Structure formats: structure tokens, C-alpha cells
Amino acid sequence: MSTAPLLEVRNLSVTFPSEAGPVAAVRGLSYHVMPGEVLGIVGESGSGKSVSSLAIMGLLPARARVTGSVRFRGSELLGRSDKDLSTIRGRGISMIFQDPLSALTPVFTVGDQIAEAVQIHQKVSKQKALIRAVELLDLVGIPNPDQRAGAFPHEFSGGMRQRAMIAMAIANDPDLIIADEPTTALDVTIQAQILETLRKAQETTGAAIIMITHDLGVIAGAANRVTVMYAGKPVETGEVDDVFYRPRMPYTLGLLGSIPRLDSAEHLPLTPIEGTPPSLIHLPPGCPFTPRCPMRIDKCDQLEPDLLPMQTSGPGHQAACHRSSEIEEGNLHSTDIFPAPVIGPPAAAEIPREQRDVVLEIRDLVKHFPLVKGAIMHRRVGTVFAVDGISFEIREAETLGLVGESGCGKTTTIMEILNLTKPASGSIGVLGKSTVNMPHAERFAIRRELSVVFQDPMASLDPRMPISDILDEPLRTHGVPESERTHRIEELLQIVGLRPEHASRYPQEFSGGQRQRIGIARALALQPKLIVLDEPVSALDVSIRAGVINLLEKLKADMGLSYLFVAHDLSVVRHIADRVAVMYLGRIVEIGSVNAVFKLPAHPYTQALLSAIPLPDPKKERARRRIILQGDLPSPADPPSGCRFRTRCQKFAGELDDRERQRCIDEQPLLREPPGTGGDHMAACHYAEGFAVLEDVKAVTS
Amino acid sequence: MAANPSRIRLAAHRFLRRRLAVLGLFLVLLFFVFAYLGPSFYKWSYDKLDFQSFLTGPSAEHWFGTTQNGFDMYALTMRGMQKSLIIGLIGAVISTAIAAAAGAAAGYFSGWTDRTIIALIDLLLVLPGFLIIAILSPLFEGHTWLFFVLLLAAFQWMITARVVRSMTLSMKEREFVHAARFMGVPDWKIILRHILPNMSSFLIIDATINVSSLILSEVGLSFFGFGVQPPDISLGTLINDHWQSASTPNGYQFYFPAVLLVLLVLSVNLVGDGLRDALDPNAGTGEER
Numbered sequence: 001m002s003t004a005p006l007l008e009v010r011n012l013s014v015t016f017p018s019e020a021g022p023v024a025a026v027r028g029l030s031y032h033v034m035p036g037e038v039l040g041i042v043g044e045s046g047s048g049k050s051v052s053s054l055a056i057m058g059l060l061p062a063r064a065r066v067t068g069s070v071r072f073r074g075s076e077l078l079g080r081s082d083k084d085l086s087t088i089r090g091r092g093i094s095m096i097f098q099d100p101l102s103a104l105t106p107v108f109t110v111g112d113q114i115a116e117a118v119q120i121h122q123k124v125s126k127q128k129a130l131i132r133a134v135e136l137l138d139l140v141g142i143p144n145p146d147q148r149a150g151a152f153p154h155e156f157s158g159g160m161r162q163r164a165m166i167a168m169a170i171a172n173d174p175d176l177i178i179a180d181e182p183t184t185a186l187d188v189t190i191q192a193q194i195l196e197t198l199r200k201a202q203e204t205t206g207a208a209i210i211m212i213t214h215d216l217g218v219i220a221g222a223a224n225r226v227t228v229m230y231a232g233k234p235v236e237t238g239e240v241d242d243v244f245y246r247p248r249m250p251y252t253l254g255l256l257g258s259i260p261r262l263d264s265a266e267h268l269p270l271t272p273i274e275g276t277p278p279s280l281i282h283l284p285p286g287c288p289f290t291p292r293c294p295m296r297i298d299k300c301d302q303l304e305p306d307l308l309p310m311q312t313s314g315p316g317h318q319a320a321c322h323r324s325s326e327i328e329e330g331n332l333h334s335t336d337i338f339p340a341p342v343i344g345p346p347a348a349a350e351i352p353r354e355q356r357d358v359v360l361e362i363r364d365l366v367k368h369f370p371l372v373k374g375a376i377m378h379r380r381v382g383t384v385f386a387v388d389g390i391s392f393e394i395r396e397a398e399t400l401g402l403v404g405e406s407g408c409g410k411t412t413t414i415m416e417i418l419n420l421t422k423p424a425s426g427s428i429g430v431l432g433k434s435t436v437n438m439p440h441a442e443r444f445a446i447r448r449e450l451s452v453v454f455q456d457p458m459a460s461l462d463p464r465m466p467i468s469d470i471l472d473e474p475l476r477t478h479g480v481p482e483s484e485r486t487h488r489i490e491e492l493l494q495i496v497g498l499r500p501e502h503a504s505r506y507p508q509e510f511s512g513g514q515r516q517r518i519g520i521a522r523a524l525a526l527q528p529k530l531i532v533l534d535e536p537v538s539a540l541d542v543s544i545r546a547g548v549i550n551l552l553e554k555l556k557a558d559m560g561l562s563y564l565f566v567a568h569d570l571s572v573v574r575h576i577a578d579r580v581a582v583m584y585l586g587r588i589v590e591i592g593s594v595n596a597v598f599k600l601p602a603h604p605y606t607q608a609l610l611s612a613i614p615l616p617d618p619k620k621e622r623a624r625r626r627i628i629l630q631g632d633l634p635s636p637a638d639p640p641s642g643c644r645f646r647t648r649c650q651k652f653a654g655e656l657d658d659r660e661r662q663r664c665i666d667e668q669p670l671l672r673e674p675p676g677t678g679g680d681h682m683a684a685c686h687y688a689e690g691f692a693v694l695e696d697v698k699a700v701t702s
Numbered sequence: 703m704a705a706n707p708s709r710i711r712l713a714a715h716r717f718l719r720r721r722l723a724v725l726g727l728f729l730v731l732l733f734f735v736f737a738y739l740g741p742s743f744y745k746w747s748y749d750k751l752d753f754q755s756f757l758t759g760p761s762a763e764h765w766f767g768t769t770q771n772g773f774d775m776y777a778l779t780m781r782g783m784q785k786s787l788i789i790g791l792i793g794a795v796i797s798t799a800i801a802a803a804a805g806a807a808a809g810y811f812s813g814w815t816d817r818t819i820i821a822l823i824d825l826l827l828v829l830p831g832f833l834i835i836a837i838l839s840p841l842f843e844g845h846t847w848l849f850f851v852l853l854l855a856a857f858q859w860m861i862t863a864r865v866v867r868s869m870t871l872s873m874k875e876r877e878f879v880h881a882a883r884f885m886g887v888p889d890w891k892i893i894l895r896h897i898l899p900n901m902s903s904f905l906i907i908d909a910t911i912n913v914s915s916l917i918l919s920e921v922g923l924s925f926f927g928f929g930v931q932p933p934d935i936s937l938g939t940l941i942n943d944h945w946q947s948a949s950t951p952n953g954y955q956f957y958f959p960a961v962l963l964v965l966l967v968l969s970v971n972l973v974g975d976g977l978r979d980a981l982d983p984n985a986g987t988g989e990e991r
Contacts, residue, residue, distance in 0.1 A: 418884045447886040460877035464899045473895075474885045522881065 257334025723976020
């Protein structure tokens with residue numbers, strides 16, 4: 001490895017003009033990338049991580065003002081003409097974008113697009129370029145690359161498109177690949193596939209990678225060095241172990257403390273970072289993190305700290321905080337700095353589960369959607385088996401986590417529950433009342449007891465209504481007298497941690513986390529028994545998430561609420577749920593208490609799911625052995641016979657003999673207690689067997 | 703429901719930045735002031751005859767000249783403009799209201815409601831509206847001109863309703879609409895409280911553009927004698943009365959109402975364009991990027 005850095009960024013600043021004033025998106029970013037190394041850049045939305053990489057590539061719009069210096073292999077990139085840069089883009093530096101659908105041209109085949117990338121930089125015939133494209137598709141793990149090269153982007157799944165993007169990025173053997181949130185839009189099992197592909201691509205090309213992401217787990221496993229960005233500036237940088245185990249800037253500490261851990265059985269409190277990132281217009285002097293920092297002193301408001309080397313950690317570890325030496329001396333943890341609320345279990349949870357009331361009972365729920373063709377004559381050409389016979393129950397003061405990847409039917413399930421209509425087959429019982437033949441008045445009354453919080457805090461509040469009207473709507477609808485309503489709205493705002501004077505403002509004046517709190521306040525308005533939470537934190541930034549999770553936990557403890565918590569993020573579910581149900585292609589494959597399922601998952605899919613989730617712990621992450629699932633989710637319109645998971649099952653592919661496999665093909669496995677586990681735990685696999693995925697390590701640790 | 707003040711301020715700011723739109727708005731207001739207040743500060747009334755001057759050109763006494771019978775052309779034109787403006791405005795409001803109600807109902811309820819409304823829209827679109835109003839015109843002879851406005855609006859709403867329907871289809875899947883439904887809010891309240899207010903920008907723009915097209919329809923029909931009936935006067939009847947003078951030395955009788963009509967429609971359209979840019983930033987023609 002040569003000692004000259006491959007890419008050297010010095011004092012990079014990017015400013016955009018706007019109607020309200022100049023937006024300082026990046027303010028003095030410096031870093032370097034050595035050949036073959038992986039640099040992780042972490043930050044929340046608006047921290048300037050993506051803008052800085054676009055500036056390096058010269059892809060920013062002309063109105064952006066870029067200053068500083070970007071030297072690639074010793075030569076300056078800033079200020080070069082677009083034509084000049086084109087010789088470097090793709091060949092020297094290539095880029096992988098977050099959204100693979102919009103990064104590929106819909107009207108050309110994938111093979112042609114990769115071949116085009118090859119031909120731009122290499123003088124080869126079209127024939128040769130196409131052959132190279134097929135090789136590349138093979139390298140990134142696309143099955144039948146000969147045929148798939150002739151397919152159009154829309155015929156690819158999200159994961160396959162991202163693989164095609166990687167193939168295109170490595171087509172010309174670049175020295176540096178910039179991956180901008182390469183897995184954010186993908187499911188976890190697909191994310192694991194893509195990260196594996198990226199690692200393989202790096203091995204074959206020897207390229208350095210700048211990995212931009214908000215997911216600390218992805219960074220922990222993939223990066224050598226990390227730079228943490230906040231409000232357009234790096235606030236901490238260093239070797240991955242230094243940053244993860246010896247963070248010295250309160251923001252990094254808070255970030256690490258705010259993510260729920262998949263690998264900890266004990267219920268550690270999360271440390272939320274109060275407030276929201278500052279606006280990048282007219283930033284006040286001083287450290288931009290000051291308003292949110294529990295360690296702020298007067299100096300923080302006056303002087304913005306520079307990145308300074310730390311004494312006790314490895315070389316290159318720098319943090320920008322006036323008080324980092326104190327953090328270093330005391331080796332402070334996030335819980336030492338940030339106030340972490342200790343939330344006890346709800347009072348009702350002391351009663352044994354069997355004696356508590358059943359709040360929601362789902363029995364053999366089925367929802368099929370017809371696939372129709374033709375505009376006038378609707379011809380039924382197939383059926384989407386969105387939900388195909390699922391059963392579960394939620395008892396008082398209990399949280400059931402319903403997890404699964406996109407397309408598994410979890411959204412359909414909650415929509416069926418919330419519609420409160422008679423299902424096509426099976427039954428839904430809310431508070432002991434079945435929705436089959438439910439009279440209209442009773443259904444209306446039940447709606448008081450059952451409310452919902454949606455995923456997207458932008459879309460779930462009517463932008464044309466002030467907060468007071470939004471919170472008033474459920475009260476008005478259910479005939480709460482006018483005199484009580486104003487008081488109740490103030491009370492609700494206080495419960496969720498907002499101020500009563502916020503009532504007259506509009507949703508767009510709030511940040512994502514605050515909006516989600518408003519959504520929760522609306523759900524609480526009528527004092528329901530059960531709240532359906534549809535991915536309530538997945539659209540929020542990491543530092544905001546912890547606050548909302550803590551709020552949900554507190555509400556549950558204070559009011560004895562029951563939650564149906566739908567999520568794809570298993571670490572959040574482990575943190576907040578009491579029981580968990582794992583769905584795959586319209587069926588529940590494993591259900592049980594959180595501790596049992598996460599400790600000894602028995603279904604191969606649950607095992608793969610847990611194995612795919614990156615942990616924000618570099619040492620564990622490096623030592624872990626991964627189960628990588630093959631392929632994509634099959635279409636729910638044409639599910640495999642017998643066990644629906646068998647087409648991707650690692651057990652089916654690896655451990656079983658032909659006779660055993662035949663059983664998976666012929667016979668649908670039913671939920672039953674897996675051998676060797678006790679209590680509240682069931683899995684739908686003929687060959688279920690508990691396996692401690694999270695403790696599974698590679699034989700030889702590096 | 704109070705509208706968001708900052709939103710209105712932003713839209714006003716964007717609107718005022720467009721010079722042509724401001725000019726259009728200024729002209730429309732000017733036409734209104736002249737049509738309604740102008741006659742009271744003018745010596746002649748539309749129904750008074752000046753027996754001293756027949757067919758005299760524009761002068762200080764008669765600004766737009768006089769007709770063959772001695773009517774004052776300026777007073778007539780202002781009277782006609784009053785009618786045209788009011789027909790355009792009422793008609794546009796009615797037609798947009800029908801479109802909003804029908805489109806939102808079709809999109810929200812789907813099923814047979816949707817199919818019925820779509821069928822009605824398709825039917826009205828293939829019917830020749832001009833001809834039907836012309837055939838029906840004897841029926842409302844002697845009745846108030848409001849019938850005529852209703853008929854005009856009845857053939858105007860279909861395209862808008864289709865757009866409203868498709869906007870409703872996507873709005874229906876928004877989470878705040880789901881939230882209201884799962885709260886137990888009745889359907890018609892959801893439409894009035896959540897769906898229509900969220901497309902108010904579109905409806906306002908549409909109503910403005912409808913004003914000019916309704917004025918043109920009215921003028922077209924009145925020109926052929928099927929629209930506004932005497933003794934009422936509109937720009938259409940005036941043009942009908944005097945178009946033959948266009949090529950004569952007395953052409954002013956035709957040109958004053960005709961040019962004013964063109965200016966009126968043009969300014970209403972300019973306001974419509976400006977509103978579109980101000981209220982709907984995604985429309986694109988407005989700002990440079």
C-alpha cells in the first residue's frame with residue numbers, strides 16, 4: 001500500500017443560494033482516502049454527507065458555490081470542466097446511488113447500459129463490451145447473467161437493480177467507489193446480499209470505497225475508518241474501533257446510545273438526543289450541536305471547536321468538542337451524558353399473561369386480492385395471496401411486534417384490522433367483539449378503543465389543518481363536548497412532549513420527530529386500549545428515533561396500552577415488544593416471546609433475518625458469521641407449494657436430504673413448538689431447531 | 703377553516719413576482735370598476751337615447767361614439783361587460799363546484815358511484831354542448847339569464863371533474879385520510895374536510911381559467927342569438943348587433959366591444975397562469991431553476 005492518499009479533500013465547502021439566504025450545506029470538510037480502504041461517512045439527513053460526495057464528482061448544479069480542494073491521485077478536481085471530469089468519472093471514481101430504479105434508464109436493457117459504461121472509457125467493440133457486461137453481472141451475483149443482461153430495469157427487483165448498479169460502477173476498474181446510501185431502500189436480507197456483493201467487488205477491483213450512510217451498523221461491519229458529520233461539518237473521525245468504542249464527541253455518543261441493540265437481552269434505556277438539527281441558513285457562531293448538547297458550556301456558544309487529536313486512542317482519532325478531554329478522562333458513556341429515562345413495565349404486566357384480557361384476536365385471517373385484466377370486462381387472471389391464514393392475539397398491556405420484509409403482508413393485515421369489516425375468511429375480534437356482522441353503531445364505538453399511528457409523519461397529518469384541528473378531529477367525531485376539547489388538546493400536547501402554544505401551528509412547521517409525536521397525540525385522543533403502530537420510527541432520523549421509542553414505552557407504562565407494532569427493524573422490536581410474530585409471504589413463520597425468539601430463533605427465515613441485521617459493534621460485526629439468503633421474495637401471486645420459504649431456505653438448500661426436502665415441497669408446515677425450547681414459542685418449519693444466530697461467530701476471528 | 707397565513711403570503715409573493723399576472727389582475731379589477739362604477743359617473747345611460755347624435759364617432763361627449771339609434775356606445779359596452787363578467791364568474795364557480803363534487807364522489811366512493819359519474823361525464827363530453835344550448839334557448843326565453851348560466855356550467859365541468867377524480871384517487875390513499883377513516887369520520891366529512899381543501903390550489907386555478915372560457919362561450923352563443931336575450935345586453939349581443947359595421951367607417955361600434963372582450967379574456971388568463979405558478983410550484987413554467 002503506498003502512502004500517498006488516493007483522494008484528499010481539504011476544507012471543502014458547499015453553499016446553495018435560496019430565497020431565505022445562503023444554505024451552508026458543507027462547511028469545511030477535510031478527509032483522505034488511502035488506496036483500498038473503506039471510509040464510512042455517517043450523518044443524519046441534512047448533515048451534508050451526500051452533497052459533499054456530489055461535489056467531489058462535480059455533479060452539483062451550477063448555482064452551488066464550491067470552495068476548497070479535492071485532489072484525486074494528486075491532481076485537483078474542483079474547477080475542472082465537466083468534459084474533463086468525465087474522463088475521471090466512471091473510470092477513476094464511480095458512484096452507486098441510493099435509488100437504483102431512477103439510476104438506470106428505463107428504455108435500455110441492463111446489459112446495454114453496462115456495456116455503454118464500458119465503451120465510454122475503453123476502446124472495445126460493442127460485442128466485447130456486452131460480453132464484459134455479462135461477466136460483470138455474473139460477478140455481482142445475478143443468476144443467468146446471459147439472459148438477464150437482456151432484461152429491462154423494471155424487470156429487475158430492487159436488490160438486482162442495485163447489483164446492476166454495482167456492476168456498472170466497477171465496469172472500468174475504478175480506484176474509488178462512492179456508495180451513497182447503497183442499501184437504504186432495501187430490505188435487510190437484500191441489504192446483507194448487497195453488502196456482500198460490494199465487499200466482493202472491492203476484493204476483485206482493489207478499489208477504495210467511501211460508504212455514505214446513516215446506519216451505524218453498516219459502517220461498523222464495512223468500514224476501516226469513520227467520519228461523523230453534523231450540520232455540514234465533521235465532528236469526529238478516526239479508526240472504526242476508536243469511534244465506536246471510544247467516542248469523544250457528545251453527538252457521536254448520543255447517536256450510539258440512541259440505537260436499540262439487537263444483541264442485548266437486557267433492556268437498556270435509550271438515550272434520546274433532544275431537539276432537532278439546526279437550519280443551515282444563518283447558523284449562529286459556536287458549535288452547531290450546542291442547543292442539543294447536555295454538556296454545553298458558555299464557550300460552546302461562542303467558538304466552534306476544531307477537530308483535535310485525542311490522547312488515549314489510536315492515531316487519527318479526532319473529535320471536535322471543547323470538552324472532549326473531560327469525556328476522555330472519565331471515559332464517559334452515552335448514559336453518563338444524556339438523561340436516559342428509566343421506564344418500568346406497566347402495572348398490568350404484573351398479572352400473568354393468561355389472566356389478562358384479550359384486546360385483539362385474529363383467527364385464520366385471509367385476504368386475497370384478485371388480479372384482473374381488461375378495462376371493461378374484468379377478467380380474473382390470478383390471485384395475490386397477501387395474507388393467507390394468520391392467527392395471533394394481543395393481551396392487555398402487551399406489545400406484539402409484527403415483523404417481515406416488504407411484501408410479506410403486514411400492511412394488509414393491519415389494514416384489515418383497522419377497517420373493522422368482515423374478513424373474507426377467518427375472524428377479527430377487538431376487545432372481545434367480532435367484526436363479523438358487527439352493526440354500524442358498534443363499529444363506530446369500537447373505533448374509540450382502536451387507533452393508529454402511521455409511518456410517514458409527513459403524510460399522516462393534513463397539511464392544511466393547524467395542530468389544534470388535527471387533534472380536535474377525533475374528539476369532535478366522537479362527540480366530546482366542546483368545553484372539554486380545548487383542555488384535552490393541551491393535555492395531549494403535553495403528554496407527547498410538545499408545548500400547548502404549538503396548537504395553532506401547521507404540520508410543516510414541525511420536524512419529523514415532532515410530527516410523529518403529534519400523530520401519537522392524535523392516536524391517544526380518545527384514550528384507546530389498543531394502538532396499531534405502522535413502522536412508527538422507520539422514517540425518522542436515528543437521533544430522533546430514540547425519543548419517540550421512549551415516549552411509546554412511557555405511554556404504555558402509564559396508560560396500560562397494548563400495541564400492535566409493525567416494523568421491519570428487528571432491533572427496535574426487540575427493544576419495545578413483549579412478543580414477536582415473524583411474517584413471510586402472507587404467513588406467520590414464527591411467533592413467541594421476544595426473549596425466546598431472539599435468543600434461539602427456530603425458523604430458518606427468522607435466523608437469516610437476525611443474521612442479516614448489522615450490529616453497531618465493529619468487533620462483533622467482523623467476527624459474525626452471516627446467513628445470506630439467496631434470491632428475492634417470490635411473488636405473492638404465485639407462492640411456492642408446501643413451505644413458502646423453501647425456495648430461499650438455507651436449510652432446504654444445505655442440510656436436508658431429498659426425502660426431507662420432498663416434505664417441504666408437499667406439506668405446508670404448521671406453527672408448533674420447536675423441540676428443545678419451552679414456553680411461549682412456536683415456529684412453522686418441519687425441521688425447526690433453535691439456533692443462537694446472534695452469538696454465532698466465525699471459526700477464526702480476524 | 704383558517705388557511706395557513708405563511709402559505710398565503712408565500713403564494714402572494716410568488717404571484718407578485720410575475721409582472722404579466724399582476725398586469726392581468728390590474729386589468730381585470732379595472733374592468734370591474736369601470737363596468738360597475740363607471741356608468742354612475744358617466745353622463746349617458748345604456749337605455750337613454752341622444753337624439754342629437756346618431757352614428758357619431760368617439761368624442762368627449764360620447765367616449766365610444768353612438769349607435770344608429772342614438773344609444774351611447776360606451777354605456778352599452780359597460781352594461782354588456784357587466785353581464786359577461788357576472789356570467790363568467792357565476793358560471794365558473796358553479797362549474798368548478800359541480801366538478802369538485804362529482805369528481806371527488808367518483809374517486810372516493812368508487813364502485814357504482816364512480817361508474818355512473820364516469821358514464822355521465824363521457825356522455826356529456828360527446829354531446830355537442832353548443833348545439834344543445836342553442837336548441838334549448840327558446841325554453842329560457844323570457845326567463846332570467848341565470849338559466850343560461852346554469853346550462854353553460856353544465857357543459858363545462860367534465861374535464862375538471864376527471865382531474866379531480868384522479869387526484870382524489872391518490873389522495874384517498876394518503877395516510878391522513880386513512881387516519882380520519884379509522885377514526886370514524888363520515889365519508890362526506892372526509893371529502894369536505896380533507897380531500898377538497900387539499901386540492902384547493904387546483905380548484906382555484908381551474909375556476910379562474912373557466913371564467914375566460916365561459917365568457918367566450920357566452921359571447922359565442924349570444925352572437926348567434928341563442929345566449930343572452932334582449933333586453934339584456936352582453937358583449938356577445940353587442941358584437942352581434944354591430945359586427946357588420948366592422949368594415950365600414952363606423953367600425954368603432956364593433957371594435958370597442960370586440961377589443962375589450964379580447965383584453966378581458968387575456969387578462970383573466972394571465973391571472974390564471976400567475977395563480978398556477980403561485981399556488982402550484984410543480985407546474986414548472988414559473989421559476990428558473
